[in-house]
Amino acid sequence: MEIIKLFPQMTVELKKPHPCGTKLFKILRVGSVCRVVCEGCGRDMDIDRLKLEKAIKRTFPAPENASKN
Secondary structure, eight states: OOOOOOOTTOEEEESSOOTTSOOEEEEEEOSSEEEEEETTTOOEEEEEHHHHHHHEEEEEOOOGGGTTO
16 A cells, blocks of 8 residues: 655545535644544544545645645
8 A cells, every 4th residue: 555645734535425425624634643624514533544545535735825834
């Protein structure tokens, strides 16, 4: 399995939807446990990095202005 490079403020699409119906999540913190927030309802949660990497369908790059903050 290839290690996926994850960065804060990056948006990811997961394979299965959140109960609110959206599949898009924004990454807030990266480490062995990542913190993500649902783009639909705003719920934030901690998830193991390995579990998150297996659940990712595709990634969207972080906005350019977010990396400067």
